[in-house]
Amino acid sequence: xxxxxxxxxxxxxxxxxxxxxxxxxxxxxxxxxxxxxxxxxxxxxxxxxxxxxxxxxxxxxxxxxxxxxxxxxxxxxxxxxxxxxxxxxxxxxxxxxxxxxxxxxxxxx
Amino acid sequence: xxxxxxxxxxxxxxxxxxxxxxxxxxxxxxxxxxxxxxxxxxxxxxxxxxxxxxxxxxxxxxxxxxxxxxxxxxxxxxxxxxxxxxxxxxxxxxxxxxxxxxxxxxxxxxxxxxxx
Numbered sequence: 001x002x003x004x005x006x007x008x009x010x011x012x013x014x015x016x017x018x019x020x021x022x023x024x025x026x027x028x029x030x031x032x033x034x035x036x037x038x039x040x041x042x043x044x045x046x047x048x049x050x051x052x053x054x055x056x057x058x059x060x061x062x063x064x065x066x067x068x069x070x071x072x073x074x075x076x077x078x079x080x081x082x083x084x085x086x087x088x089x090x091x092x093x094x095x096x097x098x099x100x101x102x103x104x105x106x107x108x109x
Numbered sequence: 110x111x112x113x114x115x116x117x118x119x120x121x122x123x124x125x126x127x128x129x130x131x132x133x134x135x136x137x138x139x140x141x142x143x144x145x146x147x148x149x150x151x152x153x154x155x156x157x158x159x160x161x162x163x164x165x166x167x168x169x170x171x172x173x174x175x176x177x178x179x180x181x182x183x184x185x186x187x188x189x190x191x192x193x194x195x196x197x198x199x200x201x202x203x204x205x206x207x208x209x210x211x212x213x214x215x216x217x218x219x220x221x222x223x224x225x
Contacts, residue, residue, distance in 0.1 A: 035211035037154075044204055044215035045146075045154065056213060088154055092210045097168035098144065098156035 002027050004089055004101035012109040019076040021104045023089035028069045033093040036065055036074045039103075040085045048087075049074065076106075084108050111135040111214045113205050118219030125195050125223070131188040131205030131216055139163075139183035142209040145190050147201035148218075157203070158190065173199075195223045 003026040013019055023034070031052040037045040047056040049065035052072060062077040076083055089101040117129040131143070145157040158179040159168045167179055178191040188205050200223045206212035 033210050037212075039154075044217055045212075046215075047211055047213045050211035050213075056211075086153075090154075090211065097159050098146075100146075100154040100156060103153045 006101035010105045014109045021074040023072040025070045029091045035090045037088045113216035115216045115219035118221045120222045126193045129190040133186045138186040143188045144206045146204045149201040
């Protein structure tokens, strides 16, 4: 079973700063099957990145994804006020069918 | 515009049953795998179940296997989750979501509360 571990649990940053979020898998994950989501309070998750590095429709280019194998990263180049939220990574393709990481909260410092 | 609208949530006693529905519109429902994902209050996302386009393959998380049943009716553009033998730990917002590898579209969720 693949387990996704996200770090840090909470990231305290100021608007304009760079955010680097980590997602580590317990086994190798195909890059094609790694996605990132953003979730704000009271809202459904929103797909940001799929295939480890491809931005979903309408996602600003300050969001970027990278990585392969067991280590993946979501980078927000310059935080905007609307970017403060919880971020989840997700893998698919291995048993179990889908797995989410525990999430990283990006909060205003 | 893609729309996914869940319904059927509510308060149920431990051991009880509930059937969730997800009405889809704005896309060719029969062409997409569908999923249920839940989120307990204040917790992270947990995948629950997936069903392929023609219901050929069905998958469940270990936590719900044997108790929950996913199904779909492509003629009605609808996804379902039959939940039996509900436990307190099943309390969560349940989302339906479209996609095979990543989930590009989500409903607004329906709250299921299991409590005596």
